[in-house]
Amino acid sequence: MQDHPVTDSFGLLIRLNKYISNAGICARREADKLIAAGHITVNGEVMRTIGTKIPVSAVVMYKGSTLCVEKLRYLLLNKPKGYVTTLRDPEGRKTVLDLISKKYCFERVYPIGRLDYNTTGLLVLTNDGSLAQKLSHPSSNVKKLYHVVLNKAISTEHFKNIQDGLLLEDGIAEVDSLAIVDQDPCQLGISIHMGKNRIVRRIFEHLGYCVDKLDRVGYAHLTKKNIARGQWIFLQDRDILLLKNLVKNTPL
Template identity: 25%
Template sequence: MILERILHSQGFGTRRQCRALIENGRVAIDGAIVTDADADYPPQGLAFTIDAIEWTWREHAYLLMHKPAGFECSRNPHHHPSVFTLLPQPLVERNVQCVGRLDQDTTGLLLLSDDGAFIHQNTSPKRKVPKRYRVGTARPIEDAQLEALERGVLLHDEKAPLAALSAVRESAHTLVLTIHEGKYHQVKRMVAATGNHVETLHRDALGALVLPASLDPGQWRWLEPHEFDALKPGAAAR
């Protein structure tokens, strides 16, 4: 693949802009400036720098982010900044999307990708990937509330009760709730249906993929190859 197309595929601008980057001496491979935009390279794993920014070619982007509070999972946010402002511009340009959404006040594990098949697989209700949340509640959590969440609560506009896969009281005001759906404000609505109120909401796991403790709010990293298995149906966090 010619170098101009390689840069374009990674989100570094239009074909013309990428050609200009190369011809202006702003691209280096193996420490050497490359000025031939038509130079041919095997793209897989190709490492290069643009204005000292290190990059490695990837056919698709698979990202794991620790979403902070106060950010919307939208490219056209209404009241808060977009999570896409936390990403490098090339990833924004290659049109990565959120794999499901978290409310602006919800924190935790968020996946993003430009692979449509991956996004569909991990948002399809048929896959029933478990989603684990740590929920801070306004009132002490009662046994009856835990039982109701696991038995199923009927929400407005739903035809059948929604039941948690598990509901565990971690402390008087902290609930660890695991569900496999992803309906609108589902956790907040389920907790409200038991007579309590969600004050804080943090997603720490999808399937067996757990949010790394080393990833601070607002940070992101590439998804590791072995972590894709953690997202398969049937996998569960520990």
């Protein structure tokens, strides 16, 4: 077992916990726990000392897999209809990763949460494992805003039912706000922080409506402004910081 700091003849050193964090495994504090527990090896040797610095060229392994340090990337995509948000699809359908040009983003990013095959709108992708876990956590309370188009006008009674909270098969579905769009009772804006599977569609289907179109137009403080359908942008530092601050107390 090797417990002393690793040196590098070229002076290119990085703290081991930062290396693990940059690899998208977890936050630095959690990385220190992995190190102390002996779960991390560097060049084949177990490392247990908190604060150890290692060469950037070192081979770091966790659970039998070699970690790869990449530049952390944060993307915002305006998802079109007809794409799945899984990394690959057994049916051979296109995935959102097919929309990310390797010419501009060499790193392999992953979608946070999911949007249905026929659902359009905002999707955040990143290789920051810590942030992805926190944003996906049920207690993160990240608000999502959707534009819903129904097959028929919503009744006053059903509108109030949704506002009050509907009892679905897996519990109460609570919305943060609900409004009619452009004075058209077939179009609604719904804000919700719940992350349950297909929750928006299930709310309306429970009351006998078909959702003809579902578009996520807001995620936390982010909007689709200036992002055409099927296009994506790198998030600005300010937006990344706001996302991190939003979930800084969310457990991993």
